[in-house]
Amino acid sequence: SEVKKIAIIAGDGIGPEVVAEAEKVLKRTEELFGYKFETEHGLFGGIAIDEKGTPLPQETLDICKSADAVLLGAVGGPKWDNNPKELRPETGLLGIRKALGLFSNIRPANVFDCLKEASTLKPEVLEGTDLIVVRELTGGIYFGDKFRRDTENGQEAVDTCAYSESEVERIARQAFEIAQKRRKKLASVDKANVLETSRLWREVVNRIAPEYPDVELEHVLVDNCAMQLLRRPSSFDVIVTENMFGDILSDEAAMLTGSIGMLSSASLGEGSFGLYEPVHGSAPDIAGQGISNPIATILSVALMFRLTFGYEDAAQSIENAVKIVLDAGHRTGDIAVDKSKAIGTTAMGDLIIAAM
Amino acid sequence: SEVKKIAIIAGDGIGPEVVAEAEKVLKRTEELFGYKFETEHGLFGGIAIDEKGTPLPQETLDICKSADAVLLGAVGGPKWDNNPKELRPETGLLGIRKALGLFSNIRPANVFDCLKEASTLKPEVLEGTDLIVVRELTGGIYFGDKFRRDTENGQEAVDTCAYSESEVERIARQAFEIAQKRRKKLASVDKANVLETSRLWREVVNRIAPEYPDVELEHVLVDNCAMQLLRRPSSFDVIVTENMFGDILSDEAAMLTGSIGMLSSASLGEGSFGLYEPVHGSAPDIAGQGISNPIATILSVALMFRLTFGYEDAAQSIENAVKIVLDAGHRTGDIAVDKSKAIGTTAMGDLIIAAM
């Protein structure tokens, strides 16, 4: 079959070590399923600041643009936290999303049976929780005009939040389509009682809703959603919302599952291109010790296979392998109850490829 | 002693019935402590829209302005949800905050022993949770310019988020002062890795922090805060944040305590003037049945006594009375385990004044 090009940007902290395990999974997939991958590595985030003087070097962007999909480890760390804006890893993250047109961030929050206990929620509340937050990723207050000006009350800072009808429509359509393939429930989250962008958001969602008659739509105010996620997490199926609200709610949703070390995400644009990354961060405190958990990154590869390449067989093989390994009781330190029995990053990767 | 003027705006749904119980508490306080209150009632919210054609009639505003404090029930309901902006209860709420200069919303989130089980969080995680969210209430994206314009991508909606140094400074000072009287820990929440207003926020907080050397300050990103509230709620003491983030996080914090029907709030400006209201909404579904829980409103009176009038004795008397009544096992329907034994709104009010 056709060779798929994958750009690999390992990033900072534990990024390189978890990505290394994901690359073993790519190799194993070639052997098992006959697919062909060509990988190219790019510098990104803190390491790119150190080596190239910018978080997102043009070369890295070119590598991504010529690829069919991108696998990202994690970026950032205290070392760069006090840098000026242009020299911060986050600026690279915002830049790559915009440059690659990745307007949609898909964040599944589901509960791994073996990690139910890790949640701070009561197991009976968590039972059956399996939701996806679809977050708009290239609009809103993240990308609007930002500036300072002098006023009689001292300096004033301004951020602008803007959304156009077409921006709302494309993300809403994607969310409806995802909901159609799942439990057919969509919660659109906004603050329409206060914000003009939210009123436009709600109008557009309502306008296209009749085209998806099989999907049950509800509008939820963002403050109420933050509460309902805690009260009845299992009642949500797909949640769609704008960039800033999505940032907050997707992290709340991830945390309540107790499985944050295991969750993967996809950032998509038009067409099949996508950027895949674990939800967890770069964890600089444990980087380089070989103890980090590669599962979220490995599951990001499964998501890439499913959403970008349509390799459902390989995606399932990976997901099954993860399940087999966890069911057999193997754990990295972050998810081990008995820390003394925890295995390392490469051991976990090896077990998973062996189980594929 | 001096007569204190209290403006009472009962509002919609269960507002009038819970406020009626709070008024019994005012009367009982006069008898027990010799304080004198003069109350004046104003129309506000949906009922004001129906009767006066505006959610915030000038008369009501005048009543509030000539009072020492305001007690608010609750506003809103499905009846007015699809009204144009000027004819919505929320518009009245934003208007009254701005007109009265109530720049600070104090939202305690603490756990009532008898309601621990009502939380969806595990009891051992919740143990010891007692935090206050200090939310900036008259700035940010709530009050910035809002408009629509035509673009090549269809209509575009715009909201503007602005903060001046003096706006940040006054709310930050208040939060530091509250923290000084508590466990001396302040978490300032922002999104300084993305927003200019957040960078200004952080600068101002850092600039004044040395004036409160006994308070331990941490900066927490809003997405991380949404997670940490779930993971380690008891580790927070005071959280200070801007309007929109505060809306979301204070509701998340309230819900995780399991005590949402019991929580009160204060909105303060310069000086001692304040507006006090329960955190719960107008609950139109149960309005008029005499089954609503008046405790949050009664506790709002205690907060008024403490923060606006300095009547600590009366505040404690109310809080103790609530504790006695709950410890004796009395419950309204919303917090009863055995619903068949639930008592009504007035019965709960009577028990509390009897226990004062």
Ligand SMILES: CC(C)[C@H](C(=O)O)[C@@H](O)C(=O)O
């Ligand atoms: C690092 C930051 C800019 C980023 C965001 O807010 O989008 C992160 O929190 C995320 O959710 O991917």
Ligand SMILES: CC(C)[C@H](C(=O)O)[C@@H](O)C(=O)O
């Ligand atoms: C009704 C709405 C405008 C209001 C707000 O967002 O401030 C409410 O959610 C609150 O928190 O008091």
